[in-house]
């Protein structure tokens with residue numbers, strides 16, 4: 001069964017060039033310091049409810065569609081998101097990846113493995129990952145808190161975080177942790193937000209009617225929902241004197257009643273594609289914001305082939321300007 005520190009364990013590690021605490025000796029504790037708002041935020045509560053959520057998935061044997069119904073609309077929707085990494089896989093044909101927040105039986109790592117790459121699945125607990133490993137769906141896994149990874153700097157070529165960042169209680173810590181442990185880039189596939197556009201209210205209403213969503217800002221597990229924005233990622237990289245980010249905005253359409261329908265030739269498939277198409281049209285007309293985006297956050301200057309592959313796949317590359325007040329040491 002899963003083992004996970006029950007209290008905010010401070011882990012000893014090599015100080016990272018990306019983020020060092022003033023004390024120098026310890027890095028990224030799971031318990032906030034007073035400066036991080038210890039008297040106001042309680043990340044342990046978030047960790048506890050997410051641990052419970054993952055354990056619940058196991059006890060209910062709630063397997064993701066990629067394992068149980070690979071031909072379904074639900075599996076197609078998830079695979080559509082994971083296909084966003086394909087330009088990267090083309091440029092790095094034998095890359096190694098770590099997934100974070102992959103607590104739905106390591107489905108993200110499974111997808112990378114199926115595409116011929118090494119992938120270590122991690123999540124807050126290893127409950128569902130151990131089962132996925134037992135079934136041969138993933139090859140390597142361990143429990144990791146994205147906000148305090150126990151891995152050494154530069155351990156993997158890439159880190160993938162899909163649909164998980166917005167669930168972390170202090171996601172900025174996770175952002176810098178992911179960058180610390182990767183060599184080339186961190187990839188985030190996440191909900192996004194931007195200044196409201198006229199029809200955004202329509203999307204909120206549709207979610208309420210079709211899915212029963214009553215809250216947009218907070219999730220039932222108790223977290224604030226940290227949707228990313230392009231500007232926010234840009235700023236987090238500017239703080240590190242980063243080189244560039246690549247972004248592709250897109251839409252998804254989750255209609256729970258059609259999740260299990262065949263991904264091709266069914267009413268559910270048509271309704272889902274129509275929902276995506278309609279949102280895409282409205283987003284391009286600037287009447288509605290895109291709901292999701294894939295961010296490739298580069299640790300070093302992206303190569304020319306990488307830029308080309310991403311551009312051909314619909315990503316735009318945003319250079320991070322040099323800070324004129326900092327001289328190279």
Ligand SMILES: C[S@@+](CC[C@H](N)C(=O)[O-])C[C@H]1O[C@@H](n2cnc3c(N)ncnc32)[C@H](O)[C@@H]1O
Nearest residue numbers: 050101102103104123124145146162163164167
């Ligand atoms: C919505 S699921 C996404 C699972 C998978 N990435 C996918 O796209 O299907 C979010 C996952 O993040 C995990 N999680 C939440 N907080 C975490 C944290 N601090 N560190 C690592 N994983 C966390 C949750 O337990 C859950 O398994």
